[in-house]
Amino acid sequence: MLKEYQTVSEIYGPLMLVEGVEGAKYGEIVDIEIGDGSMRHGQILQVDRDKVMVQIFEGTEGIDAENTKVRFLGKPMEFGVSPDILGRVFDGIGKPKDGGPAVIAKKRMNINGNPINPYARNFPNQFIQTGISTIDGLNPLVRGQKLPIFSGAGLPHDEITAQLARQATVRGEGESFAVVFAAMGITFEAAQFFIDDLTDTGAIERAVMFINLANDPAIERIATPRMALTAAEYLAFEEGMQVLVILNDMTNYCEALREISAARKEVPGRRGYPGYLYTDLATIYERAGRLKGKDGSITMIPVLTMPEDDKTHPVPDLTGYITEGQIIMSRALHRKSISPPVDVLPSLSRLKDKGIGEDKTREDHADLYNQLYAAYARGKEAQELATILGEAALSPEDQKYMKFADEFEARYISQGYYENRTIEVTLDLGWELLSMFDDSELKRIDVELIKKYMPKFRK
Amino acid sequence: MSENISGKIVKVAGPVVVAEEMGGSRMYDVVRVGEENLIGEIVELHGDCASIQVYEDTVGIGPGEKVVNTGAPLSVELGPGLISSIYDGIQRPLDQLYDLQGSYIKRGSAIPGLNRETKWEFKPTIENGTKVFGGDIVGEVQESTLLLHKIMVPAGVTGTVEGLNAGSFTVEEVIGNVVGDDGNRTELKLMQKWAVRTPRMSKKRLAPNEILVTGQRVVDAFFPIAKGGTACVPGPFGTGKTVVQHQLAKWVNADVVVYVGCGERGNEMTDVLMEFPELIDPHSGEPLMKRVVLLANTSDMPVAAREASVYTGITIAEYFRDMGYSVALMADSTSRWAEAMREISTRLEEMPAEEGYPAYLGARIASFYERAGRVVCTGSPNREGALSIIGAVSPPGGDLSDSVVQATLHVVKVFWSLQGRLAQQRHFPAIDWLTSYSFYKQYLKDVFEDVDKGEEMAKMSQLSMILLEQEAELAEIVRLVGAESISAKDRMVLETCKSIREDFLHQNAFHKVDTHTSIDKQYEILKSILHLHEQGLAAIKRGVEASEIFALKVREEIARSSFIPEKELAKVAGIRDTIDVQMKALSS
Ligand SMILES: Nc1ncnc2c1ncn2[C@@H]1O[C@H](COP(=O)(O)OP(=O)(O)O)[C@@H](O)[C@H]1O
Numbered sequence A: 001m002l003k004e005y006q007t008v009s010e011i012y013g014p015l016m017l018v019e020g021v022e023g024a025k026y027g028e029i030v031d032i033e034i035g036d037g038s039m040r041h042g043q044i045l046q047v048d049r050d051k052v053m054v055q056i057f058e059g060t061e062g063i064d065a066e067n068t069k070v071r072f073l074g075k076p077m078e079f080g081v082s083p084d085i086l087g088r089v090f091d092g093i094g095k096p097k098d099g100g101p102a103v104i105a106k107k108r109m110n111i112n113g114n115p116i117n118p119y120a121r122n123f124p125n126q127f128i129q130t131g132i133s134t135i136d137g138l139n140p141l142v143r144g145q146k147l148p149i150f151s152g153a154g155l156p157h158d159e160i161t162a163q164l165a166r167q168a169t170v171r172g173e174g175e176s177f178a179v180v181f182a183a184m185g186i187t188f189e190a191a192q193f194f195i196d197d198l199t200d201t202g203a204i205e206r207a208v209m210f211i212n213l214a215n216d217p218a219i220e221r222i223a224t225p226r227m228a229l230t231a232a233e234y235l236a237f238e239e240g241m242q243v244l245v246i247l248n249d250m251t252n253y254c255e256a257l258r259e260i261s262a263a264r265k266e267v268p269g270r271r272g273y274p275g276y277l278y279t280d281l282a283t284i285y286e287r288a289g290r291l292k293g294k295d296g297s298i299t300m301i302p303v304l305t306m307p308e309d310d311k312t313h314p315v316p317d318l319t320g321y322i323t324e325g326q327i328i329m330s331r332a333l334h335r336k337s338i339s340p341p342v343d344v345l346p347s348l349s350r351l352k353d354k355g356i357g358e359d360k361t362r363e364d365h366a367d368l369y370n371q372l373y374a375a376y377a378r379g380k381e382a383q384e385l386a387t388i389l390g391e392a393a394l395s396p397e398d399q400k401y402m403k404f405a406d407e408f409e410a411r412y413i414s415q416g417y418y419e420n421r422t423i424e425v426t427l428d429l430g431w432e433l434l435s436m437f438d439d440s441e442l443k444r445i446d447v448e449l450i451k452k453y454m455p456k457f458r459k
Numbered sequence B: 001m002s003e004n005i006s007g008k009i010v011k012v013a014g015p016v017v018v019a020e021e022m023g024g025s026r027m028y029d030v031v032r033v034g035e036e037n038l039i040g041e042i043v044e045l046h047g048d049c050a051s052i053q054v055y056e057d058t059v060g061i062g063p064g065e066k067v068v069n070t071g072a073p074l075s076v077e078l079g080p081g082l083i084s085s086i087y088d089g090i091q092r093p094l095d096q097l098y099d100l101q102g103s104y105i106k107r108g109s110a111i112p113g114l115n116r117e118t119k120w121e122f123k124p125t126i127e128n129g130t131k132v133f134g135g136d137i138v139g140e141v142q143e144s145t146l147l148l149h150k151i152m153v154p155a156g157v158t159g160t161v162e163g164l165n166a167g168s169f170t171v172e173e174v175i176g177n178v179v180g181d182d183g184n185r186t187e188l189k190l191m192q193k194w195a196v197r198t199p200r201m202s203k204k205r206l207a208p209n210e211i212l213v214t215g216q217r218v219v220d221a222f223f224p225i226a227k228g229g230t231a232c233v234p235g236p237f238g239t240g241k242t243v244v245q246h247q248l249a250k251w252v253n254a255d256v257v258v259y260v261g262c263g264e265r266g267n268e269m270t271d272v273l274m275e276f277p278e279l280i281d282p283h284s285g286e287p288l289m290k291r292v293v294l295l296a297n298t299s300d301m302p303v304a305a306r307e308a309s310v311y312t313g314i315t316i317a318e319y320f321r322d323m324g325y326s327v328a329l330m331a332d333s334t335s336r337w338a339e340a341m342r343e344i345s346t347r348l349e350e351m352p353a354e355e356g357y358p359a360y361l362g363a364r365i366a367s368f369y370e371r372a373g374r375v376v377c378t379g380s381p382n383r384e385g386a387l388s389i390i391g392a393v394s395p396p397g398g399d400l401s402d403s404v405v406q407a408t409l410h411v412v413k414v415f416w417s418l419q420g421r422l423a424q425q426r427h428f429p430a431i432d433w434l435t436s437y438s439f440y441k442q443y444l445k446d447v448f449e450d451v452d453k454g455e456e457m458a459k460m461s462q463l464s465m466i467l468l469e470q471e472a473e474l475a476e477i478v479r480l481v482g483a484e485s486i487s488a489k490d491r492m493v494l495e496t497c498k499s500i501r502e503d504f505l506h507q508n509a510f511h512k513v514d515t516h517t518s519i520d521k522q523y524e525i526l527k528s529i530l531h532l533h534e535q536g537l538a539a540i541k542r543g544v545e546a547s548e549i550f551a552l553k554v555r556e557e558i559a560r561s562s563f564i565p566e567k568e569l570a571k572v573a574g575i576r577d578t579i580d581v582q583m584k585a586l587s588s
C-alpha cells in the first residue's frame, strides 16, 4: 500500500520539503501529483525523522504546498531494459518520446548503478578505428576507454561526435555495435543533427537516445546520463554489445547539480559547484570499461563546453582528473577552417600505448606519433615566432618546421567530417609528411622503421 | 563496553546517518547500520545521538531502522596473507568480493581481511619459557619468496611463552600462549588487530639518514627521498602523478610496498594488478607483486571508505615497519582523501574553513605524514624499521595555493613539482628541476660504497643544478637579444643543459630499459655529460669553434646511454674515452 501525503511544507528552488512522512528511504523516488492533476517525479535527497527533502526532476514551477499529493514508491529510480530499447528515443528520465509504445521491460535496473570492483575490470587495449587521423594516429582510442571532448561555445563538437558515432569500428571483427546518446540541455537543432546523421546511415536502428533539450527541465539532467549508462550496461554486459556512449553536454549536467546544491544551501566549492562534484562525475564516468568474463564494452565520449575556453574551469578540470585523456578542440584551427579542429598538442589519450603496435595497428605507430608530435610542437613554436618577428627572421631550420606544421594542419589534421581514413592511410600520411626532413633528423624513430616505411625506401 | 548498544536511525543524508539511543558509544566505534547491516563508523557524538559515516551506499536506508554498535573501533587484520592482496578501503579483499558478488560491488558483505583457511608454516625463533613483551618477535612465516613475515607479541601483552611450537597454522589457530605474572593467559595467533586511526607505537624515532633508491634519475640524483621520509607529488591532471607513483612502487628498494589507490581510476588499479605480477624485482629477481599490498577504493566507490583507506593502508605499512623492514607507502591521491573528508564534514554540517574543507584538514594531513619515519621498533630483537610516504596531490586547475597542497608542503620534506608545460612537451617525468626540492640530498653520497664516488656524485648533482639555473637565465637573454649575442662558453652551457634535460632527467617509464636506472648507471651517464661539458669548455678556450663541439658524434652516444642495459654498464663509462678521442681531433 502506497501512502499518499498532502503535507508539503516548503518549496524552494528545485526542492520540496514534505513533513509527517513515515518510512521514507534515502534515494527513493516519489510521484508528485500537482493541483492541475499532472504528474511529476522526484527523488529523496535527505530524510530527517519525518521530514523528507525531495528534488523534483521537472522543476517546481506551478507547484503549491496545499494541493500537491506525494507518493513514495519505495524504490530507487529505475529504467526498464530489453533489446527493444534499440532504435528508441526517450526523454531525460526514460519515458518514450518517439510516440512508440512503452518498452516491455525484461528487467528494471537501478539507474545509479553500482561501483565496478576494480578486480573485475579487464584492461582496455583493443584499438578502435575512428577514421579521424588526429585520434587514430596521435591519440588512439581503445575499447572501454572514457575519452572526453573539451570544446567551447560555437565549436563543431556535434560534427565530430557524429563522425565518431558513424565511423568507430574495431577492425576485423563482426561484433555487434550500439550507440547510446544522452543529450543534456543541448539545442533541438544539435540533437536533430545527430539523430538525422544516424538515420542517414541506418545506425539509428542500433541506437538508444535519451533527449533532454535546452528548454526541458534542468533537474532532469541529473538522471539523463545515468539512464543512458544503465541502458549501456545492459546492452554491453548482458547482451554482449560494443557500446559507444556519448554524453552531450556535461557542462549542463554540472550546472543542474550546482542548482540543487545551491538550493540546499551547501557550502559552495570553486565557481559555486558543490565539493562533491568530482565524486559525482566519477560515478558517471567510471561506468565505462570492460569486465572480465563479459564480451561487451562501454566506451564513453563525454562532450563538454569549457566556459571561456578555460581548461581549468571545474567541469573540464574534474573531468580530466577522471577520464583517460582528453581531445581538445581549438578555436584557432577552427578559424583557419581546419576540420575537425583538434588541438593536437594538449590532447592526450592516456591509453594510447595499450592499443597500438605490431599486432594491433602497426609496428611503426608509436615511434611515428612521437616524431609527428615533436615535429609539430617545434613547427607550432616557429609559427608563433613568425607571427611576432615575421617569417624572414626565422632560421632555415625553423622555416622548415613551420612549413611542416602548415602542411600537417592542412593535410593531417584537416580531413573534413566525412572522410573515413583507415589506420594505414593515417600512418602513411604521417610518413609522407615527415619525408620533408632528413632521415637523421627523425631522432624518435628507429632507423630500421625509417628504412621500411619512409616512402622513398618503399617498393 | 559499547558492544551491543542498539539505536535507531533518525536521519540519512548521503554517506552520513544519524542514530538515536546510542548512549555509551565511543567515538570511532564501528556500527552496523540498517536491516542490511551496512558497515559504518561513529564520527560524532551528541548526548545519545551518534553521527555515523557509512562505508557503503545508503540508498534505501531510512529512519526507524536499527543501528548496532560492534564495540570495536575500525581495525585491520594483521598477519600472513596481506602480501599480494588487493583490498578496498576497509580491508575487504576485492578478489573474494568478486567471487561472491560478481563484477559490481554490492552491499552488506563483511569478508575478513585475512583468509581463514590458508595454513602457514610457522617457525618459532624463541624458546618456550622466554619472558616476552609486546613487540617481541616469537617466530616467522615465509609469506612470499620476498617476505619473511615476523610474528610479534601484540602490544600490551607481557609474560612467559608457553606451548609455542613449529607447525602449520591458520591465522586464527593458537600457536602458543603468553602467561602473565598474574597467571592470566593470552593466546598467541598469527593474526592480530589494530585500530587504524591509532598510530602503532615504536621505541624511538630516528632522523632519516639513508636514501631510498627509486631508479628514477631525476628523483635519485636531484630530489631524493629518504627511508622513513615524506614526499609529495602535486600537479594538474595528465602531468604524471600516477606514473611517478607506479614507477616508485615498482622500482623502489624497499622491502614492502603499500599502494593506496584513493579515489582514482579503476583502470589504473587493473593496470597494477595485471602488470606487477609480470615485473621482476631487479634486486631479487622475483615478481614484484610478492612484496606489494594493494588498496583500491576508486572514485566511484563509497567516499567514507575512501576516507578510511588511507588509514587502513598506513596501519598495514606500520605493521611491516615494526618487523624491522623498510616500507614505502604511495597514496594516489591524497586530494581525494581530503575531498572525502570534506564531503563527510559537509554532511555533518560542520563549520567549513577554506574551500569548504573542514578546519581540521591541516591537522589530519600532518598527522598522516607524521606516521612516516625511521624508528627503533618496540620489542626484541633490537631492530630498525622505516616507513616512507609518497603522496600525490591533485590541486584544482593545478593551482598550488590549494589548501591540500599547502597543508602538505608544511609537513613533507620532498617536493616534486609536476608542470603542465613540461608534460605537454612530453618531458617526463614532468618534475620541474627549478622549483622542486629535497631535504635529504646530503645523504646521496652515502648510497655509494666507494666514498670518493659518492662525493663525486654529490658534486655532479650540485653542478648540474647550478648549470640548469644558469640555463634559465641565459634562455631569458636569448629570448630578448637572440642566440648570436651570447658567448661560446654560454652556448656550451645551454647545450650541456639540453643534454642534462633530454638525456638524463627525461626518462621513459614505458621503455624496457629506461624505466629503471641503477644508481651506478646514473653516475656514469651524468659523469659523461659533464665530462663533455668540461672538455668542451677547455676546447673553446683553446680556440675550437663551438659549433664543432656541438656536432660531435659522441653526443648521440650520450643521448642513447640511458637505453644501454645495466649489464653493459662499462659501455656507458667508455663514452668518456670516445669524448676524449673526438675532442682531440678538433682543430683549434
Ligand atoms: N615517465 C613517463 N614516461 C612516459 N610517459 C609518461 C610518463 N609520465 C607520464 N607519462 C604520460 O602522461 C600520461 C599521464 O600520466 P598520469 O600519471 O596518469 O598523470 P596524472 O596522474 O598526473 O593525471 C600517461 O598516460 C603517459 O602517457
Ligand SMILES: [Mg+2]
Pocket (backbone or CB within 6 Å): B241, B242, B243, B264
Ligand atoms: Mg593520476
